[in-house]
Amino acid sequence: MISFAFSDEQEDFRSQLRKFAIAELAPKYQERSAKAEFSWEAHRQLADLGVLGIGLPEEYGGTGSADPVTLGLATEALAYGDVNVAAAPVQVGLVAAQLAHEGHPSVVKEWLPKLIAGEVVAAIAVTEPIGGSDVSNLTTEARKVVGGWEITGEKIAITHATSAAVALVYAREPGTTGYAGISCFAVPLDAVGVSRSHTPGMGALPLCWGGLVFENVFVSDEHLVGEQGRGFAGAMEHFDFSRPGLGLLCLGAAQASVDEAVAWAQQREAFGRPIAAFQGVSFPLAEHATYMEAARWLCYRSLWSRTAGEKHTHYAAMSKWWPPLVAKNAIETAIVTFGNLGYSTEMSLQQRHRDVMSYLIADGTAGIQKRIIATTMMGKVAAL
Ligand SMILES: Cc1cc2nc3c(=O)[nH]c(=O)nc-3n(C[C@H](O)[C@H](O)[C@H](O)COP(=O)(O)OP(=O)(O)OC[C@H]3O[C@@H](n4cnc5c(N)ncnc54)[C@H](O)[C@@H]3O)c2cc1C
Incomplete structure (x- = not known):
């Protein structure tokens, strides 16, 4: 027979997060929302509650196998108190999961424990000034050089542009068109040639929305995430x-x-x-x-x-x-x-x-x- 019930574990987790959202997040939601600053304190509380490791490998502090329903329950429960803080579990399943599953082991080992512990956040950088809907048109370039890649281009409207330590950046090899030739790279945002800027928005200020510019930014081969040309x-x-x-x-x-x-x-x-x-x-x-x-x-x-x-x-x-x-x-x-x-x-x-x-x-x-x-x-x- 069909059942719409969540497991007892999921219900307990949801109830714990809902209580946390009401008692801890809601009272300071407005105060946090007024500033274009990432809410590190609340984010670290999410780490303590085990939210940031849902579905990520156990060896780095995660819960193990992918668990999208629990990530969804966590997101919904937390958003009851603060919709900006609650975006974190979505980034877990979007950015951290991609890095964990498709990244080179050395890069995964470098970033995943810190992401799960709430010490750093990661961004995903797809959108460019020429357009975000038509991703096949992106122009940021990744040129193969000895030992790695050189990335040049501009991304805009990026969540965590000014708060992330690392970004999954989508760039194409010169001479390619359409989706073919687009690869994904884990780019540390303190790398030489990266600059960032904040874009004022009508809301979501604590998500540190803004732009990223890459000028001949070198990343080693290990920073390719997933298959070359199938990013x-x-x-x-x-x-x-x-x-x-x-x-x-x-x-x-x-x-x-x-x-x-x-x-x-x-x-x-x-x-x-x-x-x-x-x-x-x-x-x-x-x-x-x-x-x-x-x-x-x-x-x-x-x-x-x-x-x-x-x-x-x-x-x-x-x-x-x-x-x-x-x-x-x-x-x-x-x-x-x-x-x-x-x-x-x-x-x-x-x-x-x-x-x-x-x-x-x-x-x-x-x-x-x-x-x-x-x-x-x-x-x-x-x-x-
Ligand atoms: C708060 C916020 C956070 C964001 N965070 C990120 C992020 O972390 N990383 C990232 O890469 N991007 C991010 N974005 C960018 C977002 O993904 C793009 O803004 C979005 O995909 C639309 O692209 P665009 O703004 O270039 O609009 P355009 O692509 O220029 O589209 C303009 C309008 O035309 C419509 N349109 C275009 N093509 C079609 C079509 N074929 N059929 C019907 N309608 C069409 C669109 O629906 C839209 O209404 C963020 C945006 C916002 C507002």
Whole structure:
């Protein structure tokens, strides 16, 4: 018989993280969100809770075999308290996992223990000034030299641009076009020739968003991650995890907002009764609760299929375009439910709205996700 239950272990972990999110993260969410500084203290607490090693090799401090559902549960639970801090488990499955599974042992040994311990963070650098949706067009160059590679180019809109110690950088060999010839390199961001800059954004400030410039940056052969010339295939495999992860991230923040609105609707009075008595107030909240529940299960469906080794690229794309939109809409309704108070910057609602908005773009817009889904349905004709 079909079961939608998580294991007892997963339920215990989720409940532990949810308590942590409410008690430790939520009270300082606004304070952290106001600064373009990575929240190292909270990040190290995640390491202590075992979040940063989920699904990563045991020899470096991880939990062992891949566990996308638990990573998703952790993300959703933490986002209830702070949607920016909660992005960490998504980076675990997107960046650390790629490095762990496809990196050279010496490079993995150098970075993975520090990533799992919360001592450093890693970035993934794909997007360039000429465009992010059409990755096949990227121009950053990786030129083969004796003993390694020289990387030259510019990346923009990169999460952790100013906070990461290492980045997975996508670059192509000279003379190649399309996806062919794109490789992935683990580039230490203190290497000679790397410069970084912060880009002010409307939210997600603690994720240290910005640009990276590489001027003839040398990395040794061991820094190639995955197969030469097949770098993007490696990234796509991990986007299939990050997309439902980001859906759950947004939904965790939306759930906190709707819960606050529900509590407020029961206590705030207008026209001699609690505003919850007006269907104009209660029905939109009931509708958002319905959409959020459906969106959650879409994300978990995708993560479960990944665990089971089933095809899930289309579920992952569905989980990226719809749940963040569902979350954004739910937060907007929560804001309106609070009336003038909801618009005040003293409340977390507007901050969650700005933070969640970033995921309508990051990791591929709705347009790109629908293109992936349509391609699964109709073949390459849908991506011409
Ligand atoms: C907060 C944030 C964090 C990010 N973090 C990272 C990161 O860590 N690493 C990284 O590499 N990038 C990152 N990005 C960049 C992000 O992945 C890109 O912004 C995104 O893929 C879109 O690329 P673009 O901005 O160049 O828009 P464009 O590619 O120029 O697209 C512009 C518009 O055209 C639409 N469009 C383009 N082609 C099509 C099509 N075929 N069908 C339908 N619509 C189409 C898009 O949907 C979009 O609305 C981040 C972005 C944000 C906002």
